[in-house]
Amino acid sequence: MIDLHGFGDQLLQGALITVELAMASLAVGLVLGLLGAAAKLSSIAPLRWLATIYTTIVRGIPELLTVLIIYFGATIVLMAIASQFGYDDYIEVGPFAAGVTALGLTFGAYATEVFRGALQSIPKGQHEAATALGMGAFRKFQRIILPQVWRVALPGLGNLFLVLLKDTALVSIVGLDDIMRKANIAVSSTKQPFLFYATAAVMYLLLTIISMVVVTWLEKRASRGMRRG
Amino acid sequence: MSKAPALELIDIHKTFTDVEVLKGISLKAYDGDVISILGSSGSGKSTFLRCINLLENPTKGEIIFNGESLKLASSGRDLAAADMKQLTKMRQQIGFVFQSFNLWPHMTVLQNVMEGPAHVLKRPKQEVMDYAEHLLNKVGIADKKHMYPNQLSGGQQQRVAIARTLAMDPQVILFDEPTSALDPELVGEVLGVMRKLAEEGRTMLIVTHEMSFAKEVSSEVVFLHKGVVEEKGTPDKVFNSPDSERCRAFLSSTY
Ligand SMILES: Nc1ncnc2c1ncn2[C@@H]1O[C@H](COP(=O)(O)OP(=O)(O)O)[C@@H](O)[C@H]1O
Numbered sequence: 145m146i147d148l149h150g151f152g153d154q155l156l157q158g159a160l161i162t163v164e165l166a167m168a169s170l171a172v173g174l175v176l177g178l179l180g181a182a183a184k185l186s187s188i189a190p191l192r193w194l195a196t197i198y199t200t201i202v203r204g205i206p207e208l209l210t211v212l213i214i215y216f217g218a219t220i221v222l223m224a225i226a227s228q229f230g231y232d233d234y235i236e237v238g239p240f241a242a243g244v245t246a247l248g249l250t251f252g253a254y255a256t257e258v259f260r261g262a263l264q265s266i267p268k269g270q271h272e273a274a275t276a277l278g279m280g281a282f283r284k285f286q287r288i289i290l291p292q293v294w295r296v297a298l299p300g301l302g303n304l305f306l307v308l309l310k311d312t313a314l315v316s317i318v319g320l321d322d323i324m325r326k327a328n329i330a331v332s333s334t335k336q337p338f339l340f341y342a343t344a345a346v347m348y349l350l351l352t353i354i355s356m357v358v359v360t361w362l363e364k365r366a367s368r369g370m371r372r373g
Numbered sequence: 374m375s376k377a378p379a380l381e382l383i384d385i386h387k388t389f390t391d392v393e394v395l396k397g398i399s400l401k402a403y404d405g406d407v408i409s410i411l412g413s414s415g416s417g418k419s420t421f422l423r424c425i426n427l428l429e430n431p432t433k434g435e436i437i438f439n440g441e442s443l444k445l446a447s448s449g450r451d452l453a454a455a456d457m458k459q460l461t462k463m464r465q466q467i468g469f470v471f472q473s474f475n476l477w478p479h480m481t482v483l484q485n486v487m488e489g490p491a492h493v494l495k496r497p498k499q500e501v502m503d504y505a506e507h508l509l510n511k512v513g514i515a516d517k518k519h520m521y522p523n524q525l526s527g528g529q530q531q532r533v534a535i536a537r538t539l540a541m542d543p544q545v546i547l548f549d550e551p552t553s554a555l556d557p558e559l560v561g562e563v564l565g566v567m568r569k570l571a572e573e574g575r576t577m578l579i580v581t582h583e584m585s586f587a588k589e590v591s592s593e594v595v596f597l598h599k600g601v602v603e604e605k606g607t608p609d610k611v612f613n614s615p616d617s618e619r620c621r622a623f624l625s626s627t628y
Contacts, residue, residue: 292478
């Protein structure tokens with residue numbers, strides 16, 4: 145790797161953190177999105193309200209604020225809870241955990257809508273064919289519905305992931321050593337802002353391109369059998 | 374016959390919002406019976422069939438399968454299964470063939486047929502595969518087992534759907550207008566398969582508009598009108614000398 149005044153390795157380490165943060169947030173967000181969609185389509189009204197409150201709040205707040213609120217708020221909340229149990233030491237929520245929570249919540253809120261649309265697009269007959277065979281609800285979801293939902297949701301989820309990937313840069317503000325923060329550190333020590341910001345930009349772009357290739361491959365794989373032959 | 378019926382429906386009612394679509398239908402199917410259910414569009418044939426395995430919850434009535442009454446409990450205005458285990462077990466033994474096939478598009482033909490026995494009945498994989506291939510052979514689709522449903526014609530898809538149902542070794546098979554979604558030239562191949570099943574002595578309830586088929590294969594024909602059984606009897610009786618004026622009018626308009 146290019147030396148970059150000795151900051152090349154640092155930037156690469158930052159890239160690793162960025163990727164880890166993005167993947168962890170994606171995992172959390174996918175689960176939240178599926179749960180959110182299931183809740184929004186539920187026949188139980190309070191679940192629907194809960195999901196609507198969730199998506200409305202999260203989508204209504206700038207991501208940067210979500211990161212800050214989670215980072216500073218989580219410490220306060222956790223310490224309040226811990227003190228109920230007689231534990232009064234300072235609890236710190238690390239920037240990584242806060243970042244995963246904030247970005248996962250954000251991804252989940254948008255993914256809720258993507259999954260909801262996908263779930264609704266599966267014809268009733270697909271459910272009924274499984275039900276009529278005596279398949280239980282869980283197995284039906286896992287074997288019949290989810291693979292089809294996945295195919296429909298993939299393009300939308302891919303887009304959300306690209307947004308998520310770039311939003312990871314926001315977590316640098318609470319001290320996570322990602323690409324963005326490493327670039328900032330390099331800039332303040334070398335006074336070469338263009339070089340390092342441009343390098344960071346190229347790194348994000350490369351990650352984005354890789355993601356797009358992976359998503360395209362997944363889409364192709366998931367749509368086997370879907371085209372008329 | 375002194376034996377108990379394989380399937381007995383007693384006084385099935387169904388109300389959608391404020392329309393009573395089924396107004397008390399009773400039916401008995403003994404092993405080996407092939408019962409065709411006829412009637413004009415909207416008379417409640419599909420709804421009745423769907424009430425049997427609770428794809429639709431009846432508003433009132435009793436379902437007895439193999440002498441065992443399906444436990445039902447009130448759920449709003451309708452009745453719902455009170456014992457999901459019992460319902461699931463019953464559904465595994467009552468096949469259902471849909472008008473629109475409802476094959477799973479993300480699975481190959483072979484996977485569609487194997488899904489039930491492999492993942493619901495949890496039979497050994499090799500045994501399931503051999504049986505699935507045997508059934509695909511029987512419905513004449515063996516050469517297409519690795520294709521996806523969307524690559525097949527409607528008639529081929531419906532034959533796969535029949536194989537998928539047969540793979541569960543059902544005791545009774547319900548057919549809900551199995552040829553209504555097909556182009557006319559593809560109807561024959563599906564009826565051919567069904568005829569073969571009837572000859573094997575399978576117990577079948579068939580909602581259909583194929584009058585000559587119904588006349589030929591049925592042991593009993595039921596004519597529904599506005600949610601009630603208007604006429605029932607042997608094919609000869611219903612087709613040639615029905616008591617009901619409406620049945621006569623219906624048959625002369627369609628057959
Ligand atoms: N899910 C439903 N909700 C409301 N009405 C329905 C529903 N399914 C069927 N119906 C109505 O019930 C009547 C009988 O329908 P159906 O059983 O499909 O008749 P058939 O199979 O004899 O054509 C029709 O008037 C139809 O509009």
